Amino acid sequence: MFKDAARAVPQRAASEETRRQILDTGLVLFREKGFDSTTIREIATKAGLSLGAAYYYFTSKEAIVAAYYDYVQTQHLERARQAFETAKTFKQRLLAAYHTKIDVMEGDERLLRALFRFGGDPDHPLSWFGPASREQRRLSVAVFEEALGNEKLPDDVRSAAPTLLWTLHMGVLLYFLYDSSPSHRRTRKLIDAAVDFVVDAKRVATLPLMRPIRRRVLTILEEAALLPTVAA
Amino acid sequence: MFKDAARAVPQRAASEETRRQILDTGLVLFREKGFDSTTIREIATKAGLSLGAAYYYFTSKEAIVAAYYDYVQTQHLERARQAFETAKTFKQRLLAAYHTKIDVMEGDERLLRALFRFGGDPDHPLSWFGPASREQRRLSVAVFEEALGNEKLPDDVRSAAPTLLWTLHMGVLLYFLYDSSPSHRRTRKLIDAAVDFVVDAKRVATLPLMRPIRRRVLTILEEAALLPTVAA
DNA sequence: GTCTATAAAGGGATAGAC
DNA sequence: GTCTATCCCTTTATAGAC
Numbered sequence: 001m002f003k004d005a006a007r008a009v010p011q012r013a014a015s016e017e018t019r020r021q022i023l024d025t026g027l028v029l030f031r032e033k034g035f036d037s038t039t040i041r042e043i044a045t046k047a048g049l050s051l052g053a054a055y056y057y058f059t060s061k062e063a064i065v066a067a068y069y070d071y072v073q074t075q076h077l078e079r080a081r082q083a084f085e086t087a088k089t090f091k092q093r094l095l096a097a098y099h100t101k102i103d104v105m106e107g108d109e110r111l112l113r114a115l116f117r118f119g120g121d122p123d124h125p126l127s128w129f130g131p132a133s134r135e136q137r138r139l140s141v142a143v144f145e146e147a148l149g150n151e152k153l154p155d156d157v158r159s160a161a162p163t164l165l166w167t168l169h170m171g172v173l174l175y176f177l178y179d180s181s182p183s184h185r186r187t188r189k190l191i192d193a194a195v196d197f198v199v200d201a202k203r204v205a206t207l208p209l210m211r212p213i214r215r216r217v218l219t220i221l222e223e224a225a226l227l228p229t230v231a232a
Numbered sequence: 233m234f235k236d237a238a239r240a241v242p243q244r245a246a247s248e249e250t251r252r253q254i255l256d257t258g259l260v261l262f263r264e265k266g267f268d269s270t271t272i273r274e275i276a277t278k279a280g281l282s283l284g285a286a287y288y289y290f291t292s293k294e295a296i297v298a299a300y301y302d303y304v305q306t307q308h309l310e311r312a313r314q315a316f317e318t319a320k321t322f323k324q325r326l327l328a329a330y331h332t333k334i335d336v337m338e339g340d341e342r343l344l345r346a347l348f349r350f351g352g353d354p355d356h357p358l359s360w361f362g363p364a365s366r367e368q369r370r371l372s373v374a375v376f377e378e379a380l381g382n383e384k385l386p387d388d389v390r391s392a393a394p395t396l397l398w399t400l401h402m403g404v405l406l407y408f409l410y411d412s413s414p415s416h417r418r419t420r421k422l423i424d425a426a427v428d429f430v431v432d433a434k435r436v437a438t439l440p441l442m443r444p445i446r447r448r449v450l451t452i453l454e455e456a457a458l459l460p461t462v463a464a
Numbered sequence: 465g466t467c468t469a470t471a472a473a474g475g476g477a478t479a480g481a482c
Numbered sequence: 483g484t485c486t487a488t489c490c491c492t493t494t495a496t497a498g499a500c
Contacts, residue, residue: 015483034355039475050485055477057483113353120348122410123266129410175456178354178361186456193452220425224407224418247466271491282468287493 019057021047026064035114062126065114073139075104080143090151091199097147098191113177141166160218160227251289253279258296267346297347305371307336312375322383323431329379330423345409373398392450392459
């Protein structure tokens with residue numbers, strides 16, 4: 001994830017091994033004790049390395065968490081695709097897209113909180129919306145693009161939908177982070193309800209009658225640069 | 233803002249003066265150099281005090297930024313109320329509520345980014361949604377409650393609206409933080425467009441016909457604990 | 465209650481030797 | 483690639499002046 005997540009692109013297998021060692025150790029500790037309470041010194045020691053060595057592989061503590069999100073992204077795409085194969089309806093595909101994301105992240109809340117922490121600050125390289133994380137975001141949005149499949153949609157909706165679904169997904173993640181219900185039941189329920197809403201909204205928004213209103217809303221969002229621009 | 237924003241409730245006027253001195257100096261430096269690059273040592277020195285004195289008044293660096301948000305809150309309420317006095321329509325009141333918030337914060341983006349940074353992490357005392365900031369949030373929502381004025385609204389809408397408007401306001405703030413257009417023109421335009429949308433949405437949502445759908449959506453949000461519960 | 469001076473623990477990040 | 487040493491910072495703590 002993000003610029004400088006790794007300082008070195010390791011050349012040898014041994015080096016790749018060391019990197020993985022630091023990452024895994026770091027994740028274990030982050031999960032156990034949270035982000036703040038875990039020190040790089042501790043990670044390095046537990047991984048059998050010196051402090052400096054850890055910094056050779058990761059430019060900062062955050063970079064370790066960022067690398068974790070790369071993993072989440074890969075996993076999400078993989079699991080979602082798998083689910084898409086058997087999902088018949090649009091609704092089922094949407095449900096799969098959202099639920100698989102939570103599946104991947106379940107158990108890692110403390111870690112994710114650390115990640116989320118830097119998201120709001122545009123100055124920060126780990127910002128959710130900043131230029132440094134563009135590629136990450138693109139991959140994240142792409143899953144929702146795949147979820148649309150070959151659903152018949154007006155052009156403007158098709159081009160806006162992935163970003164809108166991704167935005168909803170950010171909201172769900174935020175909810176997830178605060179959700180202390182057993183097995184994240186509340187998050188699961190919220191996803192189900194949200195997907196129902198999306199399906200309804202899609203039905204209404206794609207009515208020919210609704211085109212002018214829809215265009216007006218989408219134009220506002222485009223002008224605000226909140227959506228990729230549609231060719232007029 | 234938040235628990236422990238100030239360690240001491242000052243007793244003497246002189247002491248209040250010192251506190252203000254630290255706060256002001258801190259804000260100047262934060263604005264100039266950002267949050268990370270400013271040290272408490274520097275704040276203390278420039279304010280003509282010892283390091284210990286700074287810590288006597290503020291438990292942490294964040295606490296200084298948090299104190300700034302107290303000021304934003306106070307200013308927002310004051311300016312919004314002033315604008316409400318001359319605002320005739322619902323739309324004008326909404327516009328006032330959103331624009332005055334930006335008015336107060338304009339020029340302080342770097343500072344706000346530092347604040348925002350901790351918002352997403354529920355473990356953090358400065359979280360936007362956590363229990364520690366409950367009172368702050370209540371005050372922040374209250375402005376939007378006042379914006380509703382004596383507008384005629386169904387009970388369920390009236391009780392949900394302030395929180396919904398506040399949520400929109402959080403979105404606007406996020407946009408604001410990323411908005412580098414001159415004079416934040418884009419943010420201003422977005423607010424105008426969003427308020428138009430809200431006014432339309434209100435019109436539609438309060439149609440007697442829409443009651444069942446409205447109830448369904450509000451119930452989902454209530455069950456997700458995203459809204460204060462309405463008496464059935 | 466307000467503040468100075470000072471020390472020390474602890475951790476992020478970096479420089480430079482090997 | 484890896485290590486040690488070091489810097490600088492936050493934060494806590496303490497002793498005492500006024």
